[in-house]
Amino acid sequence: MNYSQQRNCIKNIVMENPIHPTAEQVYEIARRSYPKISLGTVYRNLNQLAEHGMLKKICSSYGSVRFDGRIDAHFHMVCSECERVFDVELDEMLRLNDKIRTKYDFAVSEYEISIKGTCGDCLAKREATVV
Amino acid sequence: MNYSQQRNCIKNIVMENPIHPTAEQVYEIARRSYPKISLGTVYRNLNQLAEHGMLKKICSSYGSVRFDGRIDAHFHMVCSECERVFDVELDEMLRLNDKIRTKYDFAVSEYEISIKGTCGDCLAKREATVV
């Protein structure tokens, strides 16, 4: 991934604004520094940054996707009135991966929003392909 | 909410198919009984049923929204390969509401996917309006 001023700016916006901004919000803030930046560029960069694990996509079930600069394991609370997203850290949630793995045969890759991972069927398929 | 054959059919489809179907999937199944049913009707009814608490919307962060006939507290795991959605029940997750309420001043209304509720600010606003 080559350096670009715009991507760097977008990354900083998400990192420095713990408001879990939407692409549109990132766009508005980015325009202060780069008035000619396009929404397409913002989307492209947000997705690239997410693919490279530098930020995370979160779906709040209220229309558009949101982005989070915190990539450590934590949960979110979404207010059903103002729709803002807040961070949650609860000790109880730690080491959940192993528990789920044992109980459901489901390898958790991350837990955020809904719990994502790979189901038993897909694991079996993957092994079958490799062997 | 008046009775309608189509809505009843749609409700049953979601209840009887624990696959957490998308609107499109519900549409396909509904067409077996009502060949002329429209996708618009399916969306309209799914949303109405969700508003009336008879089913739940879940966002799987893979494109379209999914619907769940189970309205009790439980979590979901989404397979990142086949994108199917599975139910999770873990004892550890019970009584989480109170813990969050105490620690973050956030009244959880339900926990599903991301944790939804009402934030302190909105609670204060609501009280201010009532008084």
Place this chain on the structure above:
DNA sequence: CTAGGTGCAAAGCGTTTGCTCGGGG
């Protein structure tokens, strides 16, 4: 009879993509 529901088609909205030009290495 009439309020609410259906079917159909068009519009809406968030997001993605093809293309050409510009900037980084």
Place this chain on the structure above:
DNA sequence: CCCCGAGCAAACGCTTTGCACCTAG
């Protein structure tokens, strides 16, 4: 000099909506 990235606009896919007709109560 070459390639990745930006900007712009058109396309896309899921979902919603306006309208005329129909159905339940």
